Amino acid sequence: MRFRPDRTLGEELAIKAERYHSKPYIQFEGQSFSYELINDQAARIAGFMESKGFGEDKVIGILMPNVPTYLSIFFATQRVGATVVPINTSLKDDGLAYIINNAGITQIYTVPSLLAELDRVRDRLDQPLQTVVAKEFKDETLPEASSDSMLIPLTTALNHKPQAAPRKNINPKSVSMLMYTSGTTGYPKGVVYRYGTSQAKMTRILAHMLIAEDDIYYTCLPLFHANALIVTNLSVLYAGATLALSRKFSASKFWQEIRDSRATAFNTLGTMIAILMKQPEHPLDGTHHVRRVVSAACPAAIWEAFEKRFNVNLIESFGAVDGGGIVTMNVGNAPVGSIGKPLGKVKWRLVDEHGNDVPAGQPGELIHFAGGNATREVDYYNNEKASAEKTRGGWVHSGDLMWRDEKNFLYFAGRNSDSMRCGGENVSALEVESAVNRFSSVLESAAFGVPSELAEEDVMVVVQPREGDTVNPEALADFLKDKLPKHAQPRYIRIVNALPKTETHRVIKHLLKSEGITSDAWKAPERSR
Incomplete structure (x- = not known):
């Protein structure tokens, strides 16, 4: 594995484009997009961004569904040193306005089908918002540029003179990305990733251990989510593999897409596994090229049944966008149902609501010691109160309930907020x-x-x-x-x-x-x- 911690993602893509040239970086609906093509598009969009004054200390949003140009735009932001904000495409009204204002977004990339949502919140935005519109579908017509240049078709950026090379002098303390939490209990919180101490780098190094150059890594999860954007996409980038990108999860089409793409690996969430197991059995259920499935929160009761029916081996893993970099993994070295143990030299505990350690077999909140380590601490953007509540006394509180067996293997028991007293x-x-x-x-x-x-x-x-x-x-x-x-x-x-x-x-x-x-x-x- 070749890795330099001082290399930005924009630089990494450029290096991979020189090495792999026409090799497919992305497969999407029967089309291939090479490393060279994605890098060229990223360079042109980066040149366009700089011409509009966007670079370090500027914040750029991406409000788009899964399409290849999403990644071209993403890498362009990393070439110029800007902060990128992947935005949940289901957000509407106050929820959408909140993230744009909280992050300080002044340029956003979207698609025609989502323009109406942006227009609906413009009068609630703190700053003017320049909007760049990309195609969602191949034959789609884009709107023309507005006279005030606040609405611009992406074709303008793709025809721009390419940025000569990715910036190298980016301040390591500058924010590279804000990844917002799901916000299932309130407004989402923006987790800070920095160019110099990015938790994303640790995550992709770990994921790289599971992916080889000849792999085709499939994802149907949205690119605004860390599982697809960081774990899957960056694993592909670092390994020089290929990303098989789907628009969205469809239980009825899932395995056909796996077969059509000749995918050798994919990630899944526990709810997806449960839904797939509820689908009618098919003669080709176990016929595919998949070598590896990385799961998150697979229900223990259907773990082995899923492996047997679909002829796969599950690797169970746990990590969170605001988890402070703690990752667990069960690669078959722990019992079925376990998420394994935290990797690396991490000091961790399971505690009750009073901060006392709980015994084996009893659920407690997983916490780990950050001790001033910047890569372990969790920083919520423009939210000092939430940041202080997340890390207390040097300990990062996950909000996740776990229990451990006598060998210290961990088992996920749900979110702290999901516990009831009955x-x-x-x-x-x-x-x-x-x-x-x-x-x-x-x-x-x-x-x-x-x-x-x-x-x-x-x-x-x-x-x-x-x-x-x-x-x-x-x-x-x-x-x-x-x-x-x-x-x-x-x-x-x-x-x-x-x-x-x-x-x-x-x-x-x-x-x-x-x-x-x-x-x-x-x-x-x-x-x-």
Whole structure:
């Protein structure tokens, strides 16, 4: 592996373009985009950015779906030393305006289908916003440039004189990227990545260990998310491999896309695995070229069944965009269901709400010691309060509940905010959801606490049935009687057509919680609790 910590991503792409020339960097809908082409586009867009005064200390947003030019724009920002902000394409109204204002974005790249959302919030923006419009589809027509140059088609940038070479004198303390959290419990927080001490560099080095030059790494996750942009894309870049890019996750098309792209590796989230297992079996389920699957939060109950049905080997990993660089991995050296142990020389603990260590088998929050190490600390942009709450006394608090076995292998137990207090006991939402999802007609579920008539909380579950199926709440409750302890049994079950989700397939629970106990929710009789 060849790695220089002082090399920017813009420089790295330029070097790879010299080395690999016409080798495909990206495969997308039957087309190949070479290392040379993506680097040339990045150089031209960088030249355009500089001509408009965008460079170090300027903030550029990307509000785009998965298309190859997304990465050309991304690398252009890193060539000029600007701060790039990948923005969730599902954000609307105040949520979108918040990120643009919080980050200080003054130039944004988008597609025609998202222009209306930007126009809707312009009067709430703190600064003028120059908008550059790229094609989402090959035959799409772009708007013409406005007279005030605040709306510009990307073709103008792609026809610009290329930047001669990526900047080399970028201040290592300058912010290279702001990666915003999902914001499932409130407004997202921007995690700071710097040119000199970027946590992204550690992440891509780790991912590079799993990818070779001849790999084709598939992703259907959105490029505004760290899993696709950092873990997958940067692994491909550093290994000189090929990225097979899909527009979005489709359970019915997933394995066909894997076969068509001849992918040898892909990353998956736990919810994706559960959804794929609910799809009808197909004779070609195990026919593909995949050598490696890196999973995050695979449900233990379906881990081995997924491997057997789809003829793959799972590597379970844990990491977070605001995790301070801590990463765990189970490459088969830990029990099924475990996320392994933290890699490297990391001092970690599992603690209760009072900061006391918990014994083996008992859930506690994962914390690790940063001790002034800049690569370990978490800095939220323009949010000193959240930064101070994240790192306390030198310890980074993950907000994730884990339990450990006697050999110190870790097991994910859910988010701290997902824990409920029922019948004098702590109840993990993940535990409840895992049991509910085993019911044959359930596709997905979301469990959370609602006010109880007897104090504390009752468990409420919102369920999305499999396509073409129905869920009988009484039958589901009966199914759960021997799957969950009495205090974790759902008091309320609600059936919905679709769960509200982020673009990375995380259920937006605060929306469901705000609706509370709805009139259509089934209530368990007292005797079944």
